[in-house]
Amino acid sequence: MKPTLASRLVAATGIAALAFLVLPLLIVVPMSFSSARSLSFPPPGFSLRWYVGFFGDERWMEALWTSLALAFISSIFAVVLGGLAAYGLRRGTFRGRDVQEGNFMAPLIVPTIIAAVAMYLGFAKANLLGTFAGLVLAHTVLSVPLVMMVLGVAIRSFDVRIEQVGWSLGGSWFYTARTVLLPNIAPSLFAAWIFAFIGSFDEVIVTSFIAGTYETIPKKMFNELILEVNPTITAVATLLMAFTILALGLSAWMLHRAGKLRETML
Amino acid sequence: MTDIRLEAISKHYGAFKAADNVDLAVAQGEFVTILGPSGSGKTTLLSLIAGLNQPTTGRILIGGRDVTGSPPQQRNVGLVFQSYALFPHMSVFDNVAFPLRVRKTPPDALRAKVMAALELVQLQGLANRRPAQLSGGQQQRVALARAFVFEPDILLLDEPLGALDRKLREELQVELKQLQRRIGVTTILVTHDQEEALSLSDRVMVLDRGQVQQIAAPQEAYLRPANKFVADFLGIANFVQLPGGREGVIRPERIRLAASGGLAAKVVEAVYLGQTIRYHLDAGGTGFVAAAPFVGQPHAIGDSVSLTWDEADVWPVA
Ligand SMILES: Nc1ncnc2c1ncn2[C@@H]1O[C@H](COP(=O)(O)OP(=O)(O)O)[C@@H](O)[C@H]1O
Numbered sequence: 091m092k093p094t095l096a097s098r099l100v101a102a103t104g105i106a107a108l109a110f111l112v113l114p115l116l117i118v119v120p121m122s123f124s125s126a127r128s129l130s131f132p133p134p135g136f137s138l139r140w141y142v143g144f145f146g147d148e149r150w151m152e153a154l155w156t157s158l159a160l161a162f163i164s165s166i167f168a169v170v171l172g173g174l175a176a177y178g179l180r181r182g183t184f185r186g187r188d189v190q191e192g193n194f195m196a197p198l199i200v201p202t203i204i205a206a207v208a209m210y211l212g213f214a215k216a217n218l219l220g221t222f223a224g225l226v227l228a229h230t231v232l233s234v235p236l237v238m239m240v241l242g243v244a245i246r247s248f249d250v251r252i253e254q255v256g257w258s259l260g261g262s263w264f265y266t267a268r269t270v271l272l273p274n275i276a277p278s279l280f281a282a283w284i285f286a287f288i289g290s291f292d293e294v295i296v297t298s299f300i301a302g303t304y305e306t307i308p309k310k311m312f313n314e315l316i317l318e319v320n321p322t323i324t325a326v327a328t329l330l331m332a333f334t335i336l337a338l339g340l341s342a343w344m345l346h347r348a349g350k351l352r353e354t355m356l
Numbered sequence: 357m358t359d360i361r362l363e364a365i366s367k368h369y370g371a372f373k374a375a376d377n378v379d380l381a382v383a384q385g386e387f388v389t390i391l392g393p394s395g396s397g398k399t400t401l402l403s404l405i406a407g408l409n410q411p412t413t414g415r416i417l418i419g420g421r422d423v424t425g426s427p428p429q430q431r432n433v434g435l436v437f438q439s440y441a442l443f444p445h446m447s448v449f450d451n452v453a454f455p456l457r458v459r460k461t462p463p464d465a466l467r468a469k470v471m472a473a474l475e476l477v478q479l480q481g482l483a484n485r486r487p488a489q490l491s492g493g494q495q496q497r498v499a500l501a502r503a504f505v506f507e508p509d510i511l512l513l514d515e516p517l518g519a520l521d522r523k524l525r526e527e528l529q530v531e532l533k534q535l536q537r538r539i540g541v542t543t544i545l546v547t548h549d550q551e552e553a554l555s556l557s558d559r560v561m562v563l564d565r566g567q568v569q570q571i572a573a574p575q576e577a578y579l580r581p582a583n584k585f586v587a588d589f590l591g592i593a594n595f596v597q598l599p600g601g602r603e604g605v606i607r608p609e610r611i612r613l614a615a616s617g618g619l620a621a622k623v624v625e626a627v628y629l630g631q632t633i634r635y636h637l638d639a640g641g642t643g644f645v646a647a648a649p650f651v652g653q654p655h656a657i658g659d660s661v662s663l664t665w666d667e668a669d670v671w672p673v674a
């Protein structure tokens with residue numbers, strides 16, 4: 091089909107809007123390699139001083155470890171719990187299934203600030219404010235819907251009769267899940283884990299409310315920006331972007347190989 | 357090897373009855389076919405016997421043991437679906453070995469049993485292939501081998517040949533029958549194909565809308581159907597009026613085409629089926645189908661003929 095004028099206009103508008111959104115991100119990258127003392131564009135010269143500064147700063151490193159540990163632990167919890175929930179919702183035929191599904195997906199739909207306030211109030215009652223356990227719990231709850239979306243598609247497209255045969259041949263539910271279901275949805279499982287990991291690593295709103303004295307990378311970036319405009323931020327932002335793009339690219343590739351990319355994204 | 361009893365089995369989905377008060381006794385080593393149109397509840401019954409689903413009411417006994425409510429793992433059933441349901445990531449060998457690994461069979465015995473099973477279904481050379489690298493018929497053989505390798509008490513087959521083309525289906529029917537006879541396992545096969553049911557089974561159970569219509573030997577159900585539904589579903593049925601306002605059924609091959617002395621009719625259509633010819637006839641507005649051996653000079657379309665039959669061959673159905 092020949093592109094019409096209208097479809098060209100739509101495409102041009104789309105590209106312009108995307109550029110408008112992406113350009114500020116791309117400006118950050120050259121600025122992070124700047125030799126200047128303060129934020130300035132264009133950068134007067136090339137240097138790695140802000141990267142050296144970042145990796146040499148104990149407080150940034152502490153925030154990095156907190157973020158990594160938090161993302162690692164909460165993403166594993168989210169994959170296990172979200173995977174079980176997705177399985178139950180996809181395979182089960184119980185009453186109130188839609189309500190349950192809505193309940194699990196809520197953190198994705200409710201504005202994050204509302205979730206943050208709710209968790210702040212709830213965690214205060216449970217003495218979880220400012221604790222690592224509280225952070226893990228909050229990040230797990232926030233990541234579960236992402237995991238459920240990815241694994242829900244994978245489980246639905248895996249023929250239940252294959253599992254049923256496994257059971258009738260004598261395999262317990264766990265044995266069949268481990269030896270039959272999991273190997274077949276492994277790419278989606280890995281993609282779900284990456285989504286959960288990045289979701290946690292990027293999270294700032296809920297974290298700011300409940301973290302107390304714990305610093306994570308995004309929370310510290312936020313706080314730094316309020317205090318002073320330090321170019322170290324641009325180095326952190328560039329690292330974060332590179333990491334996110336690589337990880338999402340990897341998971342998209344895994345989903346693509348499993349033939350589930352379109353279904354998961356739509 | 358065991359017998360199966362269904363006692364007043366019903367399965368309701370809301371107000372809908374997918375299985376309605378079904379009674380069935382399958383003897384040890386017997387081959388029974390559940391036959392019915394699509395949606396009549398065949399798969400529902402099979403999944404109840406396999407334990408994949410629980411009946412709303414009624415009891416299921418396997419080998420005299422009440423298994424109602426017990427999970428599929430405890431029923432020792434070999435199950436084959438139309439879609440084969442092979443484990444896609446495992447080799448043929450590992451697929452067949454699955455039930456043996458679950459049962460902690462020692463490696464030597466496991467290997468011997470898997471290879472023996474593959475030999476029975478003539479797949480010994482393909483043990484290392486993946487299911488995706490096999491044809492439909494080969495995949496179905498793997499599914500069969502996997503279903504009987506662990507010597508299950510019963511074999512349940514849900515339209516196992518439905519996805520195959522006609523020639524392959526007929527070949528596999530013969531193989532299946534021989535295999536079943538050799539290992540002597542109690543077998544229930546589900547199909548909507550009446551020819552398959554008639555050629556394979558010791559007895560057929562005809563099902564319609566969740567209700568049993570008849571349980572009988574194939575010839576019995578064919579020649580003496582319990583009602584019009586069975587008569588119609590099993591092959592071609594001619595309905596004739598009997599004295600007293602009753603209706604009777606007579607099969608095409610019991611109707612003779614004579615020159616005179618019977619019911620006058622015209623040949624509307626002649627269908628050549630190899631050994632036989634099937635005539636579609638019009639007897640004063642009533643349609644008849646007759647089948648005659650393909651010998652001598654066949655009748656042509658438009659010929660006037662006379663239909664005769666023995667009263668003993670008419671079976672009252674209503
Ligand atoms: N889980 C279910 N919920 C509601 N209706 C069902 C369910 N499973 C099967 N049915 C209905 O029960 C009837 C019988 O289904 P099935 O046993 O699969 O028929 P068959 O195998 O003879 O084609 C169908 O009308 C089907 O729609």
Ligand SMILES: [Mg+2]
Nearest residue numbers: 398399400514
């Ligand atoms: Mg069916």
